[in-house]
Amino acid sequence: MDFEDTPELATFRAEVVAFLDEHAGPKHGDDRDWSRNGAATDPVVAEDYRRRCREWQQLLTDHGWAGLTWPERFGGRGLSPAHQMVFNQELGRYDATAGFITAAQALVGPTLMQHGTPDQQERYLHPLLRGDEWWCQLFSEPGAGSDLAALATRAEQDPATGEWVVNGQKVWTSNAQHADFGILVARTDPSAPKHHGLTYFVVDMRTPGIEVRPLVQAQGVAHFNEVFLSDVRIPAENVVGEVGDGWKVTRTTLRSESSMISGAGQATTFANVLALARRCGGTGDPVLRQRLARVYTDELVLRWMGWRTQTAVMTGRYELALHGSLLKNFFTGAFARRVDLAMDLEGAEGMLWHEAEGDGFWQYQFLNQFASRIGGGTEEVHRNNLGEQALGLPREPAVDRDVPWNETRRS
Numbered sequence: 001m002d003f004e005d006t007p008e009l010a011t012f013r014a015e016v017v018a019f020l021d022e023h024a025g026p027k028h029g030d031d032r033d034w035s036r037n038g039a040a041t042d043p044v045v046a047e048d049y050r051r052r053c054r055e056w057q058q059l060l061t062d063h064g065w066a067g068l069t070w071p072e073r074f075g076g077r078g079l080s081p082a083h084q085m086v087f088n089q090e091l092g093r094y095d096a097t098a099g100f101i102t103a104a105q106a107l108v109g110p111t112l113m114q115h116g117t118p119d120q121q122e123r124y125l126h127p128l129l130r131g132d133e134w135w136c137q138l139f140s141e142p143g144a145g146s147d148l149a150a151l152a153t154r155a156e157q158d159p160a161t162g163e164w165v166v167n168g169q170k171v172w173t174s175n176a177q178h179a180d181f182g183i184l185v186a187r188t189d190p191s192a193p194k195h196h197g198l199t200y201f202v203v204d205m206r207t208p209g210i211e212v213r214p215l216v217q218a219q220g221v222a223h224f225n226e227v228f229l230s231d232v233r234i235p236a237e238n239v240v241g242e243v244g245d246g247w248k249v250t251r252t253t254l255r256s257e258s259s260m261i262s263g264a265g266q267a268t269t270f271a272n273v274l275a276l277a278r279r280c281g282g283t284g285d286p287v288l289r290q291r292l293a294r295v296y297t298d299e300l301v302l303r304w305m306g307w308r309t310q311t312a313v314m315t316g317r318y319e320l321a322l323h324g325s326l327l328k329n330f331f332t333g334a335f336a337r338r339v340d341l342a343m344d345l346e347g348a349e350g351m352l353w354h355e356a357e358g359d360g361f362w363q364y365q366f367l368n369q370f371a372s373r374i375g376g377g378t379e380e381v382h383r384n385n386l387g388e389q390a391l392g393l394p395r396e397p398a399v400d401r402d403v404p405w406n407e408t409r410r411s
């Protein structure tokens with residue numbers, strides 16, 4: 001396989017580098033980098049990080065570097081996934097990020113492009129691309145995570161106004177406390193089997209009846225939230241896709257999610273770990289050198305896995321595309337190896353928090369590995385997907401597949 005750039009991609013890469021050289025500084029791989037402050041526990045630093053993410057996304061948009069693969073009619077450049085990959089590779093060397101905006105674009109963008117009405121596309125896609133409006137994903141519930149289709153949040157249509165009235169609770173909602181809009185899945189027909197009778201909505205997070213309660217994690221920050229919905233009124237035009245056909249729309253979002261998690265720009269890279277090894281004097285130890293080589297290899301393997309999938313999509317040879325579950329699980333395994341090594345390099349100091357090298361950056365990332373192995377589908381559930389969808393193994397028994405949801409047994 002030839003991993004060199006084609007002449008067209010080489011020209012594009014040179015343009016990317018020229019743009020980044022002009023607008024961003026090099027990444028140092030230590031606490032001089034503002035782009036690592038998504039992990040900040042100091043609210044002032046965290047707010048500054050969000051401001052800079054927004055400004056960076058606006059700069060990208062204004063200079064034609066946002067939405068590289070989005071169709072031109074939605075404000076993108078209609079380029080190939082390989083162009084996006086080249087951009088991400090180069091961006092990884094600079095101290096710049098759009099943070100959660102990138103994730104929101106991956107979740108909401110393809111979903112609205114594929115299932116949204118022209119009015120919804122017109123209203124939401126450009127501000128999403130520019131990072132002017134922030135989004136969250138209101139899917140998981142206390143009783144529905146891996147088995148998302150079992151969700152119980154209820155939406156009933158008010159016959160007088162046509163509005164949908166939503167009641168229920170969501171949980172683990174990343175970024176809800178900063179979001180302007182949410183993508184929400186709710187049950188509109190409880191008498192249908194669980195995958196049917198769901199409807200997908202866009203909800204304005206400032207609607208009366210929405211209460212967001214941040215959940216503070218072990219790292220001391222609230223990445224995600226509980227969201228309580230009490231008689232929340234959603235206009236009929238905010239339904240995405242057909243009423244009762246929300247599972248189809250949800251699947252589009254979920255498909256984008258696992259690829260996004262494994263393909264997004266990473267807060268930690270081999271370069272970070274190597275810089276840490278040099279500072280801690282770990283580069284002479286043969287065992288640590290071997291682990292550094294493994295981290296380096298992981299990074300290359302991940303890049304090639306992404307490259308192979310994107311090439312398959314570009315050439316229409318879908319049989320060569322790697323399953324999103326494979327990418328996600330390899331990514332989380334590589335992440336775990338990277339942060340475990342960083343903690344070992346810090347040695348006894350790794351047991352500290354803000355007093356440790358880099359103001360607790362590696363301690364945050366070490367704890368974050370567990371979240372990344374659960375968010376976007378757990379490793380076990382992705383293995384099930386691989387077994388059933390890639391290897392053709394027998395499906396898991398599902399006692400509730402054709403049973404009306406309101407007759408299923410739930411905790």
Ligand SMILES: Cc1cc2nc3c(=O)[nH]c(=O)nc-3n(C[C@H](O)[C@H](O)[C@H](O)COP(=O)(O)OP(=O)(O)OC[C@H]3O[C@@H](n4cnc5c(N)ncnc54)[C@H](O)[C@@H]3O)c2cc1C
Pocket residue numbers: 136137138139140141142144145146147171172173174175223224370371372374375376377378379380381384396
């Ligand atoms: C950092 C982070 C961010 C998140 N952000 C969001 C968000 O923005 N919006 C949102 O809606 N959700 C979000 N989530 C929720 C996430 O999607 C769920 O946590 C995940 O799908 C697992 O669901 P659960 O937590 O209910 O665990 P459960 O589904 O209760 O699983 C518990 C355990 O049982 C195992 N298990 C369950 N079913 C099976 C099975 N069939 N076979 C084998 N093992 C199984 C799981 O692997 C897990 O170990 C986020 C989660 C995290 C950690």
